[in-house]
Amino acid sequence: MADQTAGGRHPNVHFPPIANGLDYLDSVVEHLSGEPTIRDLKYAVLHLQSATEVLLKARLQQEHWSLVFKDPGRADRGRFESGDFESCTTSEALSRLRGIAGIHMSEGDAKEIDRLAKWRNALQHHGLTAPALAVESRAAQVLDILLKFLTDELLAELDEAGDADYRVTHIRHIHYRLGRIHAFVKTRMDRLRADLEPLADSTVTCPECDQPTVPLRPSPPACRCCEVVWDTAEELAERYAQRPWGAQLQHPRGRGHSPVRQCPACGVDALVLRACTAAAPEQPVPLCFGCCREFPRSNARVLAAIR
Ligand SMILES: [Zn+2]
Ligand SMILES: [Zn+2]
Numbered sequence: 001m002a003d004q005t006a007g008g009r010h011p012n013v014h015f016p017p018i019a020n021g022l023d024y025l026d027s028v029v030e031h032l033s034g035e036p037t038i039r040d041l042k043y044a045v046l047h048l049q050s051a052t053e054v055l056l057k058a059r060l061q062q063e064h065w066s067l068v069f070k071d072p073g074r075a076d077r078g079r080f081e082s083g084d085f086e087s088c089t090t091s092e093a094l095s096r097l098r099g100i101a102g103i104h105m106s107e108g109d110a111k112e113i114d115r116l117a118k119w120r121n122a123l124q125h126h127g128l129t130a131p132a133l134a135v136e137s138r139a140a141q142v143l144d145i146l147l148k149f150l151t152d153e154l155l156a157e158l159d160e161a162g163d164a165d166y167r168v169t170h171i172r173h174i175h176y177r178l179g180r181i182h183a184f185v186k187t188r189m190d191r192l193r194a195d196l197e198p199l200a201d202s203t204v205t206c207p208e209c210d211q212p213t214v215p216l217r218p219s220p221p222a223c224r225c226c227e228v229v230w231d232t233a234e235e236l237a238e239r240y241a242q243r244p245w246g247a248q249l250q251h252p253r254g255r256g257h258s259p260v261r262q263c264p265a266c267g268v269d270a271l272v273l274r275a276c277t278a279a280a281p282e283q284p285v286p287l288c289f290g291c292c293r294e295f296p297r298s299n300a301r302v303l304a305a306i307r
Contacts, residue, residue, distance in 0.1 A: 017058035018154055022170055024051035025146065029177045032139060034184070041135045042123060048139055048146075049090070049120040052113055055146060056093040059153050063101045068093070090117045103153060109145045116142050133192070134209035134226030137185045143178055147171065192224055193278075200279035202292040207239045212278040216292050233290040234260070237270040240289070266291035 024047045031044040060067045066075035070086045079085040088096070091114055097103040098110075115138070150171060192213060196203050199215040206214045209226035214236070221236045222229040230236040237260045263271040268290030275287035277294075286295040 017054050017061070018150075021051045021055040021058060021150075022174075024048070024054065025143070025174055026170075028139065028143060029174055029181065032136060032143075032181045033177060036136060041139075042127075044139050045116070045119055045123055045135060048142055049116055052116065052142070052146060053090050053093070055149065055154065056090065056097060057087065059101065059103070059149075060093055060096060062154075063097075067096055067100065090114075105145075105149070112138070112142050112145060133185070133188055134211070134223075136181075137189070137211075138209075140178065140181050140185055143174075143181075147175060147178065189225075196224065196278065201277055201294075203278040204240065204275055204287075204289070205243075205278075205281075207236075207243045212281065216289055221289070233268060233270040233288075237272050237289040240275065241272055263288040263290055263293065264295075265293045271295075 027047045028044050028051060031040040031047070036044065057068045064072075065077070065080050066072045068087050069075040069080070070088050070092075076085070094105070094110055094113060098105060119135075119138075155168065155171070189211070196213060196215060199217070202216045203212060204214050204216065205212045206223040206226060206228070208228045209223060211223070211225040213225040214221055214223045216233065216236075219233065220229055220231055221233060230239065241259045259273070260269060261271040261273065262269050266288060268288065270290035271286060271288045273286050274284035275289075276282070276284050277287065286297065287293070288295075
């Protein structure tokens with residue numbers, strides 16, 4: 001999207017990258033609207049990543065043009081003007097924004113952006129591996145973060161330049177459509193939760209997409225949100241225990257040993273000592289991902305398994 005209207009009026013504000021970023025955001029919203037196909041989700045992730053990169057770097061350029069170089073110490077104005085240079089990565093841009101430009105972005109938001117960059121890379125090499133609802137809901141979250149970044153960090157400069165009307169209207173439009181995307185995601189998520197309600201006692205949080213959408217039965221377990229399937233209950237238990245909410249007591253033989261124990265009831269190595277079910281998300285209990293048995297913490301056989 002070419003934009004010459006503001007050229008030269010405010011030398012520190014680089015309008016073309018912002019307009020370019022908005023154009024990408026527009027495309028993301030378009031791809032996410034309605035009932036997106038796998039192809040829509042693919043382009044939503046690709047364009048969302050491009051928007052992130054362009055917008056973060058636009059803000060970095062406001063600080064100083066050399067900061068978008070991979071190595072600012074070897075930055076060259078001529079190469080910057082012609083666009084002929086290797087630029088820094090998204091996560092490097094983010095850390096420079098926080099460290100040099102003093103931009104406040106929460107740890108959680110920074111992680112979401114990081115995760116998006118990883119998805120983009122995975123997608124380019126292997127296609128989309130986390131389909132459907134999970135991609136859609138994460139993408140909507142990153143869109144939220146970017147719109148906030150635009151408003152707080154980039155639009156303030158645009159306002160000063162007195163040329164923000166077009167983009168403010170544009171962003172309002174994107175906000176409006178984002179609201180609708182969230183509503184769609186929520187409707188589908190509510191429908192999924194209602195389907196899983198009768199299984200809440202034996203449904204756990206997915207270690208891939210963070211949603212409480214993995215019923216332990218039938219076997220093999222599969223996430224109803226991101227559709228990841230684990231070959232066995234042991235494999236799911238292992239993966240679950242690696243996530244922060246599955247953090248275990250340290251294994252007596254130290255690091256490197258599995259924190260998952262053998263179930264005293266069914267003998268399968270799938271007893272997770274601190275698992276939360278969708279029925280009681282705040283109360284971790286020893287739960288076997290194989291036979292779905294839940295044990296009281298005082299159970300002598302569980303205590304023996306822990307030792
Ligand atoms: Zn999942
Ligand atoms: Zn068991």
